[in-house]
Amino acid sequence: MKVVITGGGTGGHLSVARAFLEEFYKQGFECLFIGSINGQDKAYFESDSRLSKKFFLQTSGVVNQKGFKKLQSLWQQAKALQNAIGILRKEKQIDFVLSVGGYSAAPTAFGAVLLGIPLFIHEQNAQIGKLNRILKPYAKIFFSSYLHSSPSRYYPISQVFFTQARVRKNIKNLLFMGGSQGARAINNFALALAEDIKQKGLRIYHQCGKAEFTRVLQEYLNLNLKIGILKENIEFLEDIESQKIQIGILEDLDNVDVVLFGFSMQMPEIFKKCDFAICRAGASSLWELCANGLPALFVPYPYAAGNHQYYNAKFLEEKGLGFLCLEQDLFCEVLWDSLALLKEDKITQISQDLQKECSVQALKQMSNCIVAKLKSRNL
Structure with missing residues (x-):
């Protein structure tokens, strides 16, 4: 065909x-x-x-x-x-x-x-x-x-998000993610929480977007945090030099406070590293998180056409499989309150149930539906 x-x-x-x-x-x-x-x-x-x-x-x-x-x-x-x-x-x-x-x-x-x-x-x-x-x-x-x-009501998700999936049992690594273009509100939220996150013994993985990379990096350095930069983002460093910056592949950055990247082609592997996400509610990201078993606090982009990100997140929140916060209500306590609800048995159950919302066979099912439709209609 x-x-x-x-x-x-x-x-x-x-x-x-x-x-x-x-x-x-x-x-x-x-x-x-x-x-x-x-x-x-x-x-x-x-x-x-x-x-x-x-x-x-x-x-x-x-x-x-x-x-x-x-x-x-x-x-x-x-x-x-x-x-x-x-x-x-x-x-x-x-x-x-x-x-x-x-x-x-x-x-x-x-x-x-x-x-x-x-x-x-x-x-x-x-x-x-x-x-x-x-x-x-x-x-x-x-x-x-x-x-x-x-x-077929399963979402079409690349195979790699399933192969990198795991069931979460506790929270050690937090992912802040504004999408490939970044999100200033989520970036500022991560910066406001960074010192508290370090004190609690947690690590940050932060997709800040290309446009915000330099600003966010400098803010983290001002907080006296040790930063890891993915090698694929080295072009964004420009003239910034600091002994607090470590450049390497994902596997080499387990000893830093923050792994910062503007954009990455390793999102499935990054998802696997993390235990909880704070992110927008674009459909693909939302369902990729589900396939990976990664619970999230969704902060919908308020200017999305038809407010569709809000309804995407609401779909999971109503099933008890995610947290939803409007950008205007995004304060530090929202994160800590969400994490407080995720005791070991709860996060394990949510992580397992998220994966049940997806199917590794979804794309094959949809492709078969298309072929069958073409044959039945003799189109």
């Missing part, structure tokens, strides 16, 4: 795209990717040898734009639609298009509908995004972990 995977812009959408690519490639499908030159699409897929072809179009987000910027984004999307249709026509015998959403997906997904190519959609969030609401009636299957109508 020949499949076009489209979507991205943010790490959450792209993680799902990569997970589907992993499964489709394993099944012998020829895979193409159509994304955007903006966002992180190129970082994820430009060098991926599993893709026979990659296309990156000029697109940007529309939903949160206003005035001239909104008109500019819509114009870009219209031009990209023309380009996407041209690509789909040129690439003959495409069996289906798989959209994972995000502004990168719009041109190719609409192009598939206009050309009569079967469209399958995966919606990551509890609140359906505007693009997917428009396209849902045209999708042959609409996958969602939150809708009872979905033929």
Whole structure:
């Protein structure tokens, strides 16, 4: 089969795209990717040898734009639609298009509908995004972990998050994570707690984002803490020199107070090191934490479209499998109160139950659903 995977812009959408690519490639499908030159699409897929072809179009987000910027984004999307249709026509015998959403997906997904190519959609969030609401009636299957109508309600997660999973029994290492772009509120929260965390004999693993790396590093150094920097982030150090900085691979940084990184391709291994996370509630991160058995305090990004991060986190909180705190209510006591509730038997139970919310067979199930649908409809 020949499949076009489209979507991205943010790490959450792209993680799902990569997970589907992993499964489709394993099944012998020829895979193409159509994304955007903006966002992180190129970082994820430009060098991926599993893709026979990659296309990156000029697109940007529309939903949160206003005035001239909104008109500019819509114009870009219209031009990209023309380009996407041209690509789909040129690439003959495409069996289906798989959209994972995000502004990168719009041109190719609409192009598939206009050309009569079967469209399958995966919606990551509890609140359906505007693009997917428009396209849902045209999708042959609409996958969602939150809708009872979905033929598979497990989230598509890369295999490595399962292989690195473990059941937590106590808390020694804390992960502060604002996503691939970082989150200033979570960064400041970690800095405010850093000295207390050290006094309690705990270690910090902190994904601060590339833009905030220098500031956060300097703040930690001002606190007289010993910092470990992942070797893959050495380019962010610039002219900063300090005897309190240790540079190395993940396994070499077990003797520092803080392991700091702007972005890392070793997130499954970092998850395995940690016992509790303080993070945003983007869907992919949330479900990857579940697969890994890592309990979390979720701090939803307050400006996410449709407030979808709040509803993602609420889904787990209502099951007793996570903690939820609005950014405006994020004070130091929130962390200590959450950890106080996680006695050994409680954290073990939550860690085990989180893993039950995921399935290592999810991607295979979804792929089988797609193939069966294509055969049954003789599309």
